Amino acid sequence: MRRAEVARALRAVLPERCVLADPEDTRPYECDGLAAYRQLPMVVTLPDNEAQVLAILQVCRELRVPIVPRGAGTGLSGGAQPLADGVVISTARLNRILRVEPYARTAVVQPGVRNLAISEAAAPFDLYYAPDPSSQIACTIGGNVAENSGGVHCLKYGLTVHNVLRVRVCTIEGDVIELGGEALDAPGLDLLAVFIGSEGMLGIVTEVTVKLVPKPAMAQVIMASFDDVAAGGNAVASVIAAGIIPAGLEMMDRTSSRMVEPFVKAGYDLDAAAILLCEADGTALEVAEEIERMAQVLTAAGASAITVSQDEAERLRFWSGRKNAFPAAGRISPDYYCMDGTIPRKHLARVLARIEEMEGIYGLRCANVFHAGDGNMHPLILFDANQPGELQRAEDFGAAILALCVEVGGTITGEHGVGVEKIDSMCVQFGAKELEAFFTVKRAFDPGMLLNPNKAIPTLNRCAELGRMRVSGGVLPFAGLPRF
Amino acid sequence: MVEHLQDQVRSAAHEKRALRIRGGGTKDWYGQSLGGEILDTRAHSGIVDYEPTELVITARCGTPLVEIEAALLEQRQMLAFEPPHFGAGATLGGAIASGLSGPRRASSGAVRDFVLGAKLLDGKGDVLAFGGQVMKNVAGYDVARLLAGSLGTLGLLLEVSVKVLPIAVAETTLCFAMNEPDAIRKLNEWAGQPLPVSASCWHEGVLALRLSGARAAVSDAVRLLGGEVMPDCAAFWAGLREQRHVFFGGDMPLWRLSLPSTAGALALGEQLIEWGGAQRWLRAPSDADTAQRIRAAAGAAGGHATLFRGGDKRVGVFQPLAPAIARIHARLRAGFDPAGIFNPGRMHQ
Numbered sequence: 019m020r021r022a023e024v025a026r027a028l029r030a031v032l033p034e035r036c037v038l039a040d041p042e043d044t045r046p047y048e049c050d051g052l053a054a055y056r057q058l059p060m061v062v063t064l065p066d067n068e069a070q071v072l073a074i075l076q077v078c079r080e081l082r083v084p085i086v087p088r089g090a091g092t093g094l095s096g097g098a099q100p101l102a103d104g105v106v107i108s109t110a111r112l113n114r115i116l117r118v119e120p121y122a123r124t125a126v127v128q129p130g131v132r133n134l135a136i137s138e139a140a141a142p143f144d145l146y147y148a149p150d151p152s153s154q155i156a157c158t159i160g161g162n163v164a165e166n167s168g169g170v171h172c173l174k175y176g177l178t179v180h181n182v183l184r185v186r187v188c189t190i191e192g193d194v195i196e197l198g199g200e201a202l203d204a205p206g207l208d209l210l211a212v213f214i215g216s217e218g219m220l221g222i223v224t225e226v227t228v229k230l231v232p233k234p235a236m237a238q239v240i241m242a243s244f245d246d247v248a249a250g251g252n253a254v255a256s257v258i259a260a261g262i263i264p265a266g267l268e269m270m271d272r273t274s275s276r277m278v279e280p281f282v283k284a285g286y287d288l289d290a291a292a293i294l295l296c297e298a299d300g301t302a303l304e305v306a307e308e309i310e311r312m313a314q315v316l317t318a319a320g321a322s323a324i325t326v327s328q329d330e331a332e333r334l335r336f337w338s339g340r341k342n343a344f345p346a347a348g349r350i351s352p353d354y355y356c357m358d359g360t361i362p363r364k365h366l367a368r369v370l371a372r373i374e375e376m377e378g379i380y381g382l383r384c385a386n387v388f389h390a391g392d393g394n395m396h397p398l399i400l401f402d403a404n405q406p407g408e409l410q411r412a413e414d415f416g417a418a419i420l421a422l423c424v425e426v427g428g429t430i431t432g433e434h435g436v437g438v439e440k441i442d443s444m445c446v447q448f449g450a451k452e453l454e455a456f457f458t459v460k461r462a463f464d465p466g467m468l469l470n471p472n473k474a475i476p477t478l479n480r481c482a483e484l485g486r487m488r489v490s491g492g493v494l495p496f497a498g499l500p501r502f
Numbered sequence: 503m504v505e506h507l508q509d510q511v512r513s514a515a516h517e518k519r520a521l522r523i524r525g526g527g528t529k530d531w532y533g534q535s536l537g538g539e540i541l542d543t544r545a546h547s548g549i550v551d552y553e554p555t556e557l558v559i560t561a562r563c564g565t566p567l568v569e570i571e572a573a574l575l576e577q578r579q580m581l582a583f584e585p586p587h588f589g590a591g592a593t594l595g596g597a598i599a600s601g602l603s604g605p606r607r608a609s610s611g612a613v614r615d616f617v618l619g620a621k622l623l624d625g626k627g628d629v630l631a632f633g634g635q636v637m638k639n640v641a642g643y644d645v646a647r648l649l650a651g652s653l654g655t656l657g658l659l660l661e662v663s664v665k666v667l668p669i670a671v672a673e674t675t676l677c678f679a680m681n682e683p684d685a686i687r688k689l690n691e692w693a694g695q696p697l698p699v700s701a702s703c704w705h706e707g708v709l710a711l712r713l714s715g716a717r718a719a720v721s722d723a724v725r726l727l728g729g730e731v732m733p734d735c736a737a738f739w740a741g742l743r744e745q746r747h748v749f750f751g752g753d754m755p756l757w758r759l760s761l762p763s764t765a766g767a768l769a770l771g772e773q774l775i776e777w778g779g780a781q782r783w784l785r786a787p788s789d790a791d792t793a794q795r796i797r798a799a800a801g802a803a804g805g806h807a808t809l810f811r812g813g814d815k816r817v818g819v820f821q822p823l824a825p826a827i828a829r830i831h832a833r834l835r836a837g838f839d840p841a842g843i844f845n846p847g848r849m850h851q
Contacts, residue, residue: 205821362636444642460643
């Protein structure tokens with residue numbers, strides 16, 4: 019039996035505790051944050067060190083077993099979804115912070131270190147790691163590298179790609195390579211840039227050097243209300259046009275604020291069609307100067323009410339609603355499906371209006387939270403998987419939103435990744451030539467196509483099949499996700 | 503115009519004839535070797551789309567950098583990576599393909615950090631679109647950023663979308679008399695504090711530090727740091743970016759050392775230090791022994807050395823790649839440019 023054969027080969031090179039093959043032990047790995055899709059892996063490995071990672075890769079290469087890397091499993095696109103005939107490499111035991119270098123403003127960590135743990139380790143030096151995905155308590159830096167994770171502060175501080183200096187990678191061919199470095203660039207092509215966000219398909223990360231940045235002395239946030247979402251969207255444009263890059267710039271629609279308010283009691287204006295949170299950080303004088311300018315711009319843009327946080331507790335309370343939008347959705351609805359498209363901001367009002375129409379078409383409610391500064395939308399589709407057909411309707415609704423994002427010049431995923439979830443939507447965004455080029459990149463690192471295969475980049479055949487559907491249905495394509 | 507370029511590429515690919523992608527030709531001296539028939543990009547010019555409130559500009563490769571910078575300046579925005587022009591006709595395509603960033607690099611980011619999307623004419627003559635015009639986009643591999651600094655070896659960049667930033671409200675430059683080790687130490691200490699440092703330059707005992715940001719942030723920093731305010735500092739930083747500074751004069755080969763900013767002073771010859779210590783320019787010969795010594799010193803410090811300008815390129819312009827990484831390069835090139843026609847030898851021999 020294949021499982022026994024692979025497990026035996028792995029146990030020959032790894033300590034017993036590093037290999038799980040019994041379904042009772044592998045059950046916790048059957049899904050990631052995209053929990054609607056589950057698949058028991060054939061074998062799970064938990065390497066303690068880089069040498070063991072290389073040994074696992076060698077076994078898999080020789081036996082031609084596909085590999086799925088996995089961090090904390092918080093990803094929302096099924097990137098860590100196991101394969102029935104595959105081996106999971108979990109980074110759970112590669113969880114040490116190797117060095118924090120306050121003078122160089124860097125930290126060297128293993129891939130299984132949690133995002134927030136890096137900032138906690140850097141805190142005594144008044145430094146932190148800037149990208150802060152909402153799952154930062156749990157998600158790992160290895161996963162962040164795989165997904166090029168963002169967060170609510172990336173308009174000003176950048177994404178993972180802007181904050182990682184170096185990765186050390188085991189290739190499927192058995193080499194250990196370093197991409198990037200402690201210097202600001204490395205010779206040759208910028209392979210680090212293409213590696214970040216590659217969804218575990220190009221290599222297994224064993225070490226990451228991240229950039230740490232000084233903690234701003236303080237921050238203050240403005241909460242502004244708008245009577246319609248278009249005015250809110252225009253206000254965002256006005257802030258940018260005024261030459262201000264806020265530390266955070268987030269928007270919630272009324273459905274969202276009413277959804278979260280009973281849960282967090284943030285004091286949101288429940289009559290406003292849209293609430294904008296606009297943050298300034300820096301020294302006290304700098305923040306005062308920026309808050310004043312922001313308030314002027316927002317007032318001129320038609321804000322019906324403006325409240326400035328007066329202390330840190332109030333600032334955190336204003337943010338609490340936005341940061342708890344997902345759990346709040348889980349409280350008011352048995353299930354929710356979080357989408358992740360990005361659009362040019364100027365189309366916000368049009369896109370939100372179309373989403374409202376779609377609520378009628380698909381018979382499901384949708385709450386919208388929005389990284390307004392960078393155009394990244396997170397529509398939360400509320401549904402009940404126990405009602406026949408609702409999951410399918412939620413998926414169709416989601417795919418229609420993504421197609422709409424592409425239609426207005428945006429993208430199907432801003433920060434959650436493609437994984438298995440949006441693989442069919444890739445056919446909407448890219449043509450055959452681009453997909454071929456992606457496979458060129460894939461094969462340059464992984465000629466045998468063993469690392470996280472069949473994720474993120476659809477084959478031309480898969481898209482061709484969808485193309486047929488598009489013609490016959492007359493609507494935008496969305497085939498059901500692969501069920502195992 | 504695109505069809506015309508496609509035709510040229512297809513026929514070159516068919517005949518396995520090398521093409522040398524060239525915009526304004528202001529950086530012809532950069533890279534390992536030039537070869538092939540010139541593929542002129544200048545006719546493919548113009549700003550396609552500029553939305554100041556979206557912080558994105560999209561332009562064709564042959565667009566003069568000065569045209570882009572003028573359009574941005576009208577809206578009080580800028581290319582935050584401050585690309586050097588190195589001559590009158592510099593184009594956007596050349597700035598992206600060369601991957602060179604100016605004084606603001608250490609604080610704002612490099613060329614690749616601002617590339618959001620690109621249209622590429624590959625070696626088969628196909629036009630491919632990667633990335634887009636939005637700031638957050640993780641659909642597919644980030645090929646657009648990979649093209650920054652690729653020296654045209656993966657194809658011809660037809661069009662690029664670049665993130666832009668507002669010009670800071672306030673800007674001041676402070677000067678300090680300081681020796682090299684003190685300057686390196688101070689720059690690293692300051693970088694760990696919430697100060698609005700946007701550029702630095704140390705040369706011959708003087709450290710110049712540019713501060714950019716909100717008025718209060720800059721005036722707070724001036725009070726905190728002391729030093730002497732430099733008059734007419736815009737010209738100083740533009741001159742540094744364009745290497746018109748006196749350090750860059752003369753015929754001695756120019757080496758670029760890219761190092762961890764904390765690397766101690768390296769006794770290799772006369773230097774000018776930028777990027778908070780992370781970029782060190784060195785005037786030194788390019789004979790094999792010296793080259794070997796420079797590369798070894800840069801490598802030991804955790805960085806690499808480039809024979810940036812002048813000298814004998816037979817010692818290799820760029821630091822050699824590890825074999826496993828060179829293999830990935832070769833496969834990427836073979837995939838994007840199967841006939842090997844684009845700028846062969848420009849990056850590595």
